[in-house]
Amino acid sequence: MKFAAAIRAGALCTAVALLPATTAALAQVEGRASPEFAALFATYQRIKASYVEPVEDEVLIRGAIDGMLAALDPHSAYLDGQALDRLTTMIDGNYQGLGISIIGEEGAVKVISPFRGSPAEQAGIQAGDYITHINGNLIYGLELEEAIAQMRGPAGTDIEVTIFRPGREDSFEVTVTRGLIELEPVTWELLDGNIGHISVNEFSADVGDDVRDALQALRSDATGQLNGLVLDMRRNPGGSLEEAVRLSDLFLDAGQVVSQRGRTRRDTIYYDAETYYRGDVAEGLPIIVLIDEGSASASEIVAGALQDHRRALVMGERSFGKGSVQTLLPLSRDTALKLTTARYYTPSGRSVQEGGIEPDIRVPQLSDPDAERRQRLALRESDLRGHLVGEIGVEDENLERDRLDDPRFQLTAEELAEQGIEDFQLDYAVRALRRTAGVNVARN
Numbered sequence: 001m002k003f004a005a006a007i008r009a010g011a012l013c014t015a016v017a018l019l020p021a022t023t024a025a026l027a028q029v030e031g032r033a034s035p036e037f038a039a040l041f042a043t044y045q046r047i048k049a050s051y052v053e054p055v056e057d058e059v060l061i062r063g064a065i066d067g068m069l070a071a072l073d074p075h076s077a078y079l080d081g082q083a084l085d086r087l088t089t090m091i092d093g094n095y096q097g098l099g100i101s102i103i104g105e106e107g108a109v110k111v112i113s114p115f116r117g118s119p120a121e122q123a124g125i126q127a128g129d130y131i132t133h134i135n136g137n138l139i140y141g142l143e144l145e146e147a148i149a150q151m152r153g154p155a156g157t158d159i160e161v162t163i164f165r166p167g168r169e170d171s172f173e174v175t176v177t178r179g180l181i182e183l184e185p186v187t188w189e190l191l192d193g194n195i196g197h198i199s200v201n202e203f204s205a206d207v208g209d210d211v212r213d214a215l216q217a218l219r220s221d222a223t224g225q226l227n228g229l230v231l232d233m234r235r236n237p238g239g240s241l242e243e244a245v246r247l248s249d250l251f252l253d254a255g256q257v258v259s260q261r262g263r264t265r266r267d268t269i270y271y272d273a274e275t276y277y278r279g280d281v282a283e284g285l286p287i288i289v290l291i292d293e294g295s296a297s298a299s300e301i302v303a304g305a306l307q308d309h310r311r312a313l314v315m316g317e318r319s320f321g322k323g324s325v326q327t328l329l330p331l332s333r334d335t336a337l338k339l340t341t342a343r344y345y346t347p348s349g350r351s352v353q354e355g356g357i358e359p360d361i362r363v364p365q366l367s368d369p370d371a372e373r374r375q376r377l378a379l380r381e382s383d384l385r386g387h388l389v390g391e392i393g394v395e396d397e398n399l400e401r402d403r404l405d406d407p408r409f410q411l412t413a414e415e416l417a418e419q420g421i422e423d424f425q426l427d428y429a430v431r432a433l434r435r436t437a438g439v440n441v442a443r444n
Contacts, residue, residue: 003135006090007215008027013313026313034191038419039166047060049113049296051091051442061169062078065078068439069327069337073324073339073340074104074105075322075324075326075339075340076326076338076340077337078335078336078337079335079336079338080335081336084334084335084336093340095183096152096153096154096155096178096179096180097152097178097181097182098114098118098120098125098161098176098178099114099115099117099119099120099121099153099181100113100114100118100120100125100151101113101114102131102147102236104143105164107140107141107142108130108132108140108146108342109130109132109139109142109144110129110131111126111127111128111129111130111131112127112237112296112320113127113235113236113237113294113296114126114127114235115181115201115202115235116187116199116201117184117201118181118229118241119177119179119181120176123174123175123176123177123237125161125163125174127235127292128165128166129162129163129164129165129292130163130164130165130166131147131186132163132164132171133157133160133161133162134147134150134151134159134161134162135150135160136162137213140186149222150179153178154178155177155179156177156178156418157177157178158175158178159176159177159178160173160174160175162174162176174194174237181330184201185201185203185206185207186198186199186200186207186210186211186214187199187201187203187214188214188218189216189277190218190221190222191413191430193227193228193430193433193434193437193439194222194223194224194226194227194228194437194439195199195220195227195228195230195430195434195439196214196215196222196226196229196230197229197230197232197329197426198211198214198229198230199213199232199233199428200231200232200233200236200247201235201236202237202238203236203238203243203297204239204240204243204315206243207240207246208243208246208247208248208250208277210276211247211250212281215250215281215282226285227286227434227436228286228287228430228434228436229282229283229285229286229287229288230234230287230288230290230429230430231287231288231289231302231312233290233291233295233299233302233303234290234291234292234294234295234425235295236294236295236296236299237297237299237320238297238298238300239295239297239298239320240298241260241298241301241325243260244297244298244299244301244302245258245275246276247302247303247304248273248277248301248305248306248396249273249274249276249277249279250280250282251281251282251287251306251311251312252273252274252280252305252306253273253274253279253280254273255256255272255273256270256271256305256347257272257275257347258271258273258301258302258305258344258345258346258347259271259344259347260325260342260343260344260345260346261327261342261343261344261345262343263339267341267342268342268423269342272379280311285434286436286437287306287311287312287313287314288313288314288429288432288433289302289307289313289314289315290310290315290425290426290429291314291315291316291357291359292316292317292425293318293319293320294320295316295319295320295357296319296320296322296323297320300318300319300320300321300322300323300352300356300357301344301352303348303357304346304350304357305346305347307346307357307360308350309350310354313361313365314357314358314359314360315359315361315362315363315429315432316359316362316363317359317362317363317364317365318355318357318358318359318362319352319355319356319357320356321353321354322353323344323345323351323353323354324342324353325339325340325341325342325343325344326338326339326340326341327341329344345396346360349436353369354355363424363429364409364413364424364425365418365424366408366409366413366416366424367413367417367423367425368413369412369413369414369439378417384436415436
């Protein structure tokens, strides 16, 4: 197992070492510990002596560990060899499965976001969906790792998942063909009017360099100068804190990118621009950042940094609101804790935790007929049981008022489809950049 690769991931924008112990070791702890530890040991003894069936120490200790971590927040977890291996495959950027980011909460499996271009997205699975059955078997109450293991499988094989989508009366089945999920962290395209569109799909290794290379390729392909850039981080569940700083650094020539603040002074770290790159590599090019309820963690760091420095205009929907940092703490060769160790703050001092990033201009995805209903019932960090408390951001009422004057916001999904607009948020952002550059593009 590539444990070293997982450790190198360090801080992730997704206690005391307690390993399976013997009764003698527990007795030793109980003899010198607080009344709370005495109660824990007494409970252990009663279970061992009186439970209807014999119980292995490993089961009880693992249950105690999981219970302690569950009492903290939804993102802290104990990772054994299998779970660490899955984390490593995400860092390496490929695995076989559905291509979705999920979270377990109160026994349910909730979709944070399908990865762009993944089998899950192609099958129609959306952020905010609940997966209730796999191949007809109820998975409610199942450990999240068990649910993930059932979803993984050889590429080319089919899996049937039952989806409950808030806003719809009945659940429905979706057949997904597993694929080799070769995560492409960065994809790009040149749109009419010399507008660049760079999609950042997740924050794995080298994302900052990949975006820099994409920008250079766009400039090479443009006929004349590039007139604007859409940095698309919708449905991006996050990843490496370092890569979020790198990506922000690309477009900033000075100032703070993000700060990380923990319980002690040594846990407080400030990340500044010009750490990785010299100056704004885009040289002042107008930028619009697209976010939605599936944009979490590292995505929110980038959006918040560019928004606070007035380097980019943020459009879309309020982001997920995961403003905490998880650190991988090794316990042994094949076990580790993924523990929340800090909150992060935007350059202006805003905590993203709970409130998320409010867009400068709210642009709903009108081309999705379920958009309004999904937004009303969208899952965000503030909906997770036991989430850390944070601060709510502010919105720019003047910019919000400007967009309300646009008559296209009154069109239905069907009317937009008739005009050939499949992605209203992207279309709106591109049109705004064309207006800024004074570019007119004839539409068929």
